[in-house]
Structures are given as structure tokens and as C-alpha cells.
Amino acid sequence: MLVIFSMALSACTKSEISIGLEGNYIAEVSVIKRSYLSNEANSDDQVHGMYIRGDSAVGWGSISAFQYTRELRIFKLQGVYYLKQNRFIYDSVFYGSSHLPLSIDHGTTHYSSPEGNSFNNGSPIFKIDFDNKTLEGYWVIGDDLSQGSLGSISNGIIEQAHFKLKKK
């Protein structure tokens, strides 16, 4: 029996036992809204509390721009789950670290960048929520979110999308 135990222990050291959310995923993304930012007077819609012009939607008319896939990785380190993603939408998103600490409660997983939903002089924002069982959820990705001058549209782009995670 002891030999069997030893062999089992030996086998365990060579394999990786993962539980919970850890793993590599493909996110199948369906964009709900993606647009340049606007100011309040010229806006006709909002994403994540930010004003947009619906007719400024990026990739409008192109199906491939609104249905795409993206690779994600979730891993656990010292009791904390992290989301790994080098480039979410543009190179400048996530200055510094691309390891985002996830919080998990009531069967859902969340991350929200500290910038929140204010115009923030170009800082990127990222917010993700998904259900741990269905692995479906929503994210908001924003880059270069400075407010345009009165009557103009700024360069900042914001995307709100639904996604479904599939384990690779």
C-alpha cells in the first residue's frame, strides 16, 4: 500500500492539477456597441456612463469587426485569481502590468480598472464580469478616453461586448 501511495505521489509531482477557473480560454466576442467618445450635447447614447455618438461606431457595417475571438488566460497565484491578457484592444491598454486581479463573489468573477467610468485624460479602462458556471459575461474596454472639445468627437474609443469563454 505504501508503495502505491509513493507511486501516486510521484505521479502527482509530474502533472498539474488545476481546479476552479484556471486555464487558457478563447473568448468568443459579440460587440454590442463600439464608438468614438462624444460630449453630452452631441451624444445620442452612452457606454459605461460615457457619451458616444452611435453613428461614429467603429467598424460599422463590418461583421468581422463585431464578431471576433481573443485569447485569455486565468491563473491563481498566492490565493488570488489573475487574468492575463497582453493586448486587449490597442497596444496602449494596460500600461505596466497585464496581470489583472480578479474578485469572485456569488458565482461571478469581476475586474474593474481603477479609472472607473470618468473621462480620464487618456487612461485606459477595462471592466469584466462573467458567470463562473456559464462562462458568459460582458466587458467594457476603453482607450484614450479624453473628452473631445465642444461639438467634436474625441479619439477615445469604447467598446461594450458580450463574450463566452471556451476552454482551450
Place this chain on the structure above:
Amino acid sequence: MRYTIFFSALFSTWMTFGQTGSGLELSYDFVPVSIAHYDISNPGSFENKYRQPYNYLGTLKRTETFKNSTFGIGIRGFWLNGNEKTTGAQLDYYYTIKQNKPLRVSMGLSTLWTVYRFKDNALDIRIQQHFLQVIPNIKLVHSILNTAWDIKATAGIGVGFSSSEFNLKLYNQHEETNFHKQSLMANPHFIAGVGIGLVRNFKK
């Protein structure tokens, strides 16, 4: 294969001359040590936390008794959690100071050694930590009547040491950057520990 040979040898040793007994213990020891806990979303930031080493499950130990002296050697079991891999060992010596069946009181010293590693080339993160805990203990063993089984409890206060190293390969860089390094002897700290366990005795 080397693990198989080592643990097979460890748990199948024959009793030697002068030995009065041997046993196999399964225990859970709660011995928090000062661990460098990193927030990798903010490289460079960390805090030392007193906590049980991550993913600890329990300890399986072989004991050999010679009159009043009991030596123990064991492995500390850890859940291999994805990229986190931890291994550990424990070495004990106890001297029986009072025996009044079914209760036995011993005093001794436990030495616990643990290594924690986080590594994955795809993640560009590398963490390695060593923990050493030396604890003078008092041990109470209560025999379960008419069986070869005992219940044991330990408690002690001692000293712990921990080393830590955190490296990260930053975006667009080929070389690792070291964000934190702490040597084993630079961080001695007081520790306290308690443990409970079940012992299977093999009488000579």
C-alpha cells in the same frame, strides 16, 4: 521515479536493534510563517503576511521509537495548484517525560522545511520561496483503547525564516526584472504552531 524509490525506502524501513516501536502519523500542523505576498498587478508591491504556506494539506510521517526517544521524518503534502508547486519535509525529535496510560506527554523539537514555486514561461512570472520553521513543542498522545491507534496534539513556540524572490519579464523585454529579493536569514521571526493527528503504531 526517484520520488518512488525515496518514499518507498522511507516507509518500508525495518525496525532496528534497540527499537521499542514505530508508527505512521497523519497530521495537520497549523504553523503560520511570514510569507512575502505579491500583488503582481502592481509589480514591486508586496506585504509580509503571517499565514499557513499556500495549499498545505497535511503531513505524513514515519516515527521510530527507542525507549523514551522518538524520531520522526515526514513529507508535507501540498495541493499542486496549476502553476504553483510546493514541497516540504519535517524532522522531529521527542522525549517522553511522562507516561500514564492511556496518556503520554513528550517534549521535543520539530523542524519544518517548505519550498513554494510559481513558474510558467507563458506567464513571464517566477517566484520562489523557502520557509524554515524550528519549533520546540510539547506533545500529548492519547491511546485509543484496545487498538493500535493514537490521537496526538502538539503545541509550541519557535522561530521561522523565509526567503523570497520575485522576477517578472516585462512587456517587450527579453530579460527578467527582479522586483524583490529576501534572503533566508534576513527575516527571522517568532512563530507559534499547533497540530493534531492520528497515529498508527507498529509494535516490535
